[in-house]
Amino acid sequence: MSADTRSNRISRRRFLGTSAAAAAAVTIVPRRVLGGPGETAPSDTITYGVIGNGGRKDSGMRRWKCCERIAVCDVDTKRIGGDRDGKSRFTDFRKMLERKDIDAVAIGTPPHWHAIPCIMAAEAGKDIFCEKPMTKFIAEGRAVADAVKRYGVVFQIGTFGRFGKQNEANRENHKIIQYGLIKDLSDMVVTASGKNRIGQTALPKQEVPEELDYDFWLGPAPYKPYNKDRVHYKNRFYWDYEGGDLTNFGFHSLDPVQWVIAKDDTSPVKVRPGPAPWPQHPDAVCPFSWTESTYADGLRLVLGGGSIKAAYDRPKKRSSVSVKDLDEAARKRYDELPDPPKLVEFDVAVKTRQQAGGNAESSHRCSALMNLANIAIRLNRTLEYDPVKEEIVGDEEANRFVNIPMRAPWHL
Amino acid sequence: MKSSRDPGSRAVPAATTAGVAAMSAVVEQLPAAEQPKREIPKQLAELFEKIPTQDEATIKEVFTKLVQGGPATVERLVALVGDEFGDPQGVKPKYALHGLVHYASRPGADAERKMIAETLAKELSAKHSDELKAFICRQLQLCGRPQEVPALAPLLASDRLCEPATQALLAIGGQQATAALRAALLKAKGKRVATIIKALGRLQDKDSADAIRKAVDDPDRNVRLVAWYALGNMGDAHSMGLLLTAADTDAPFERIQATDACLLLGRRLAEAGKTQDAEKIFRQLLDERKAPEDVYDRCAALEGLAAAIGGKAVDDVMAAMGSDDVKYRVPAARTAVDLARSIRTDDPRQAEKLLKKVLEATKEETVRQQAQLLLGKPPT
Numbered sequence: 001m002s003a004d005t006r007s008n009r010i011s012r013r014r015f016l017g018t019s020a021a022a023a024a025a026v027t028i029v030p031r032r033v034l035g036g037p038g039e040t041a042p043s044d045t046i047t048y049g050v051i052g053n054g055g056r057k058d059s060g061m062r063r064w065k066c067c068e069r070i071a072v073c074d075v076d077t078k079r080i081g082g083d084r085d086g087k088s089r090f091t092d093f094r095k096m097l098e099r100k101d102i103d104a105v106a107i108g109t110p111p112h113w114h115a116i117p118c119i120m121a122a123e124a125g126k127d128i129f130c131e132k133p134m135t136k137f138i139a140e141g142r143a144v145a146d147a148v149k150r151y152g153v154v155f156q157i158g159t160f161g162r163f164g165k166q167n168e169a170n171r172e173n174h175k176i177i178q179y180g181l182i183k184d185l186s187d188m189v190v191t192a193s194g195k196n197r198i199g200q201t202a203l204p205k206q207e208v209p210e211e212l213d214y215d216f217w218l219g220p221a222p223y224k225p226y227n228k229d230r231v232h233y234k235n236r237f238y239w240d241y242e243g244g245d246l247t248n249f250g251f252h253s254l255d256p257v258q259w260v261i262a263k264d265d266t267s268p269v270k271v272r273p274g275p276a277p278w279p280q281h282p283d284a285v286c287p288f289s290w291t292e293s294t295y296a297d298g299l300r301l302v303l304g305g306g307s308i309k310a311a312y313d314r315p316k317k318r319s320s321v322s323v324k325d326l327d328e329a330a331r332k333r334y335d336e337l338p339d340p341p342k343l344v345e346f347d348v349a350v351k352t353r354q355q356a357g358g359n360a361e362s363s364h365r366c367s368a369l370m371n372l373a374n375i376a377i378r379l380n381r382t383l384e385y386d387p388v389k390e391e392i393v394g395d396e397e398a399n400r401f402v403n404i405p406m407r408a409p410w411h412l
Numbered sequence: 413m414k415s416s417r418d419p420g421s422r423a424v425p426a427a428t429t430a431g432v433a434a435m436s437a438v439v440e441q442l443p444a445a446e447q448p449k450r451e452i453p454k455q456l457a458e459l460f461e462k463i464p465t466q467d468e469a470t471i472k473e474v475f476t477k478l479v480q481g482g483p484a485t486v487e488r489l490v491a492l493v494g495d496e497f498g499d500p501q502g503v504k505p506k507y508a509l510h511g512l513v514h515y516a517s518r519p520g521a522d523a524e525r526k527m528i529a530e531t532l533a534k535e536l537s538a539k540h541s542d543e544l545k546a547f548i549c550r551q552l553q554l555c556g557r558p559q560e561v562p563a564l565a566p567l568l569a570s571d572r573l574c575e576p577a578t579q580a581l582l583a584i585g586g587q588q589a590t591a592a593l594r595a596a597l598l599k600a601k602g603k604r605v606a607t608i609i610k611a612l613g614r615l616q617d618k619d620s621a622d623a624i625r626k627a628v629d630d631p632d633r634n635v636r637l638v639a640w641y642a643l644g645n646m647g648d649a650h651s652m653g654l655l656l657t658a659a660d661t662d663a664p665f666e667r668i669q670a671t672d673a674c675l676l677l678g679r680r681l682a683e684a685g686k687t688q689d690a691e692k693i694f695r696q697l698l699d700e701r702k703a704p705e706d707v708y709d710r711c712a713a714l715e716g717l718a719a720a721i722g723g724k725a726v727d728d729v730m731a732a733m734g735s736d737d738v739k740y741r742v743p744a745a746r747t748a749v750d751l752a753r754s755i756r757t758d759d760p761r762q763a764e765k766l767l768k769k770v771l772e773a774t775k776e777e778t779v780r781q782q783a784q785l786l787l788g789k790p791p792t
Contacts, residue, residue, distance in 0.1 A: 098664035100705060123672045125708035150675070152711035152743030201506075204498035222550070222576065225497050225543070277464035278471055279511025281503075282550070286464070308466070338784075341777030353742035354776040379514050380471070397517035397554050405553075405579040408607035409634035411614065411641060 046350050048129070049102045051093045051117050052109030053079045055233050056131050060158040061106045064347040069106075071096050075216040076232070091213065093117055097124040104154075104350065107131060110235040111242045112221045115140035116410055118155070118360075122147040127350050131158040132251035134363040136242060138371050139403035141364030142390055143412040148360040156346040157358035157366075161256035163343055170260040173320050174340050177299070178262035181330040182321055186298030189316035192257045194250030194305035199237030199284025203227035220406035224283070237285045239378075244285035246377075247370045250303055255358065255366050259343075260320075261299060264362035267369060267387035268293035268301070273376040275310045280378045291373035296387070303373055375401045450492055450501055456485070460504040463511065475515040478508065479524050486512070486531040490548065495541035510551065517555045529555045533563035542572040549576035553583045561588040568596035574604045578611045585615065594620045606634045613642025616680075621648040628654060637669050644673035647680030649689050656696060671697070675712050682720035690720040698728070704737065711743040718751045725751065726762050733773035745774035749782050756786065 049071035050058045061067045073090035074080045080089045090096045096105070097120055104127035107117050115135045121128050128148065134157055135141040148155045161167070167174075176182060205225035208214045214226050221240045224230070235241035236248050258264060274290040288306035292314070295301070302312050326334060343357030368390070375398055376383050384393040392399040406412070452460070459474045478485055489512070492505035513532075516524035532548050532555070540548075549567070552560055553576075561584060567577035574596075581589040594617060597608045609627060612620045620642075627639040640658060643651040655677055658670035674693055682690040694717035701709040714732050718725040729751055732744035748766045756763035763786070770783040 094665050097668070120668070122708075123668050125705070149743075149746065150712045150715050151708040152739060152746075153708060201503045202498050202500040204496070222579070223546075223572075227498065275466045277466050279464055279507050279514060282506055282510040282547075310466075338781050341781065352775065353738050354774075355778065379518075381518060395519050397514065400554060400583045405582040405611075405614070407575055408578075408603070408610045409638050411610050411638070 044351070046103050046127070046347065047101060048104040048106050049073060049088075049090075049093075049096045049099070051096065051105055051107045052113065052131075053081070054108060056108040056158070058106035058108060058129075060131065060160075061129050063160070064345065066347050067104070071099065071102060075213040076211055078211045092216070094120065097121060097126065103127060104129065111136045111247070112235075112240065113219050115144050115412065116220060118144045119147045119412065122151040122153045122155075125151060125153065127154040127346075128360075129156050129158065129346060130363075132255070132363070133243065133247035133370060134251075134360075134367040136371070137401060137404045138368045138390060140412060141367045141371075145360040145364040152353070154346065154349045154353070154356055155360040155363070156349070156356040157251075157255065157363040159252050159255050159358065161252060162259040163345070163357055164256065167256050167259055167343075170320070171340055172322055173260055174262045175337065176321050176323070176326065176334065177297070178340065179333070179337050180297070181326055181334055184298050185295075185321070186300075187317035188298070188319065188321065189300045189302060189312075189314070190257055190261055190319050191302045191304060191312075192250065192253040194248070194253060194303065195245035196287055196305060196307040197237060197245050198286055198307070199234075199244075199281070200229060201281050201284045203229055218407065220410035222407060238283060239285060239374075240283070242285075243370060243374045246288065246303065246305070246374060247367070250305065250370050250373075251366060253305070254301075254303060254369065255363070257301070258362065258366050258369070261295075261301065263295060263299075263301075264365055266295065267365055267385060267390070268372065269296050269387060270294040270382065270384055271372045271376045272382040273373070273380060274306070274308075274312070276306065276308050276377055276380075278380045288377045291376055293369055293373065301369070303370070371401075450494065452492060453488065456488065456492075456508075460508060463504075463507055471515075474508075475512060478512050479516060479527070482527060483531040483534075486528060487535065490532070490535050490538075490540070490544070493544060493547065495544050497543045497547075506547075513551045513555045525555050525557070526559075529557055529560050532556075533560040536563045536567065542570070545573055546576040549573065549580045553580040556580050556584045558584060558586050558588045560584065561592050564589075565592040565596065568592065568604065568608065569599065571602065571604065574600075574607050578607050582611055582614060590615045590617045590619075593617070594623075597623055603634075605630070606632070606638045609635065609642050610638040613638065613645045616646040618646050618648060621646060621650065625651060625654065628658065633666075636666075640670050640673035641676070644676035645680060647677065647684050647686075649681060649686060652677065652689060652693060656693065659697075660700075671709055675716055678713075678716045678720065682716070687720050691717060694720060707737055707739045710740055711747075714744060715747050715750075718747050722751070723755045723759050723762055726755075726766060729766060730769055733769045742774050742776060745770045745776065745779055745783075748773075749779055749786070752783075752786060 044066055046067045047070045048061060048067055050069060051073045053072050053074040058069055069087065071088040071090065072080050073093045073096050075091055077091065096102065105121045107114055107130040111133050114130055118128050118130055135144060204227065206227050208226045217231060224240065230238055237244060242248065272292045276288045277286065280286040287308045289308035289310040290302055290304040290306055290312055293301045323331060323334060344354050346356045349356035372383060372385060379398055383395060383398055386393055392402060459477060462470050462474050465471060489505050489509040493509060494502040513528060516528045529552065532551055535548055536545055552564065561581065564577045564580055567573040581593060593608050593611050597620060600608050609624055612624065624639050624642050627635050630636050640655060644655060655670060655674045659667060659674050661667050661670065674697065678690045678693040694713045697713040698710055714728060718729055729744055729748045733741055733748060735741045748770050752763040752766040767783040767787050771780060774780065
């Protein structure tokens, strides 16, 4: 070997050493960090924690690609998963709310556990995605809507029908009703539909499984002995935790309709139950047929889908309105007034700080409508309601369902 | 009943007075499925067969007869519901008793409601299980009146029954219920302390403020948190310094909750006409919460300030709408619309100033339309 060859040869070890040093000075950067095509840069990412990792988990949040789940909370340790995915795990959502790196929460708990996490999340400055139905009783919904507004956070309910093509096609209907361009809508009947599965009336006490913190699962709901058929999805069929399928499935159907009839900021003045077996059980949700909710302008909303098949008992002349129904003066006014704004998706709302399309106020009004329907069914009485004071009028017992006391230490 | 010689049986004592008492204790401990079959009087059994029903005439027939049966019928129904929560034998009696509570609580049926509520209240001192008494409390939560407070009050000393009794008292409301809770606080221990403080806060009982102020340093965090809430909700001006100090803590969750209690106190003081005190709270929070991560506290304080002092907050709201922080500017615009709406009759010039600024501050279409309509302009 010549001297030149020796001097020009770099030993493999030196080469590797030099190369390693050189490599260290150049970092391989994942595409998502830079926010390349199809990837969200960190500043555009909405980090969130899931509260209630059961059936629904955060399936609604996955609608927006910029949302990244970084924490999970559940009172059932079997539901918070293992440690392999790098997410933080909690059994107490209040600890999760302390995290400054969490921008939002996705609430998938049973409905009796919707209001308090929503309110506390707002108090902690977190944006909120909350599964439907929004709340279990009327005063809860008002408290959530007020907290969201007070703290300037974003709220989106977990149903998206109002963003769909049906609502796009009904903007004219919405505008006419919103601005009161037809004064009397008493010949208008609109329908929405739920489902109706019922609870069991004699569930004996069972031993609480080790993985479940039952006291925390109950939270604000009254103490009743544990039974596996009262928890984990089946809570739907017990008044302590939810309003049955009327509120569960009814919300999907009713929420877009509420927008179409421009009632996102008000409630009915009268609620009448249709025929149903009575009395209802004090604990387990029972069959119903339909309820009729009448608004101040006369418009009636019939919420059906009950397992009791009974036809609605009043004639319906029309279920929508259009510009053709307006007189000349109203038509002129229609042209002058603004069109309804486009509904804003959660991810855009978080970035621009606007209210989302399925916001807290509209969701509260939708929940309140269904809560009133259930009260009417349970009492077998027509109710009169003040949509401004949000009280049932002239019926003290019924009004006691509006703001139900919570188990300590929980409160609105 | 199994013989005591059966190794799988429970021992059955002899039929002496002491033995009968002991036998009752054994029966009470049996699971629901093993409870001896309860005798139902024929008339009641016939009524049970008819419900639940959709037929309005039958509903009226059944419940009129139950009402006519008076206290004896109500007592019998309670006994038939049974001591165990999930007892299958208790299903129809529960339908009947619960339905009777609703039926008798309908508007205009005061005499019927009186009979049901009085009888249920008496049953609280009868020899029933805690689960059955909890059920009775839940019925009184629906039909109870101030006259039933004396029967509910003693249950506040029970670990199991304090909560259902408290919920019934809260539903009844009024001076008697509040006084019962206030008295119970003096002797409360354990979880009952938080239950009762929270209830007094919900009832806004200023007469218990002194006692509750002592609880703000309780070693139990739940007690501290509900004490802050209670003092805030009752609008206790003497607690202002205490709550603002509590909010100045490094413990993250406590900070959030104490801050909310301060804001709540501010709102209650404003509602009571104590606008200077309210303003002091909101301004202190606006001054102290300057960090970017505290922007939501500033939003809340600004909203509270505007609601408390009206037109005097115009400059604060205008400044907020000029903020670089979109998380402050956009909610401030909503506050501005509410403020403009409330002052435009008395001060149209200031209202106009606010609304024009809204149109600069936010792109939120809903809010812009509200502002334009209030300005009397066709929205663009």
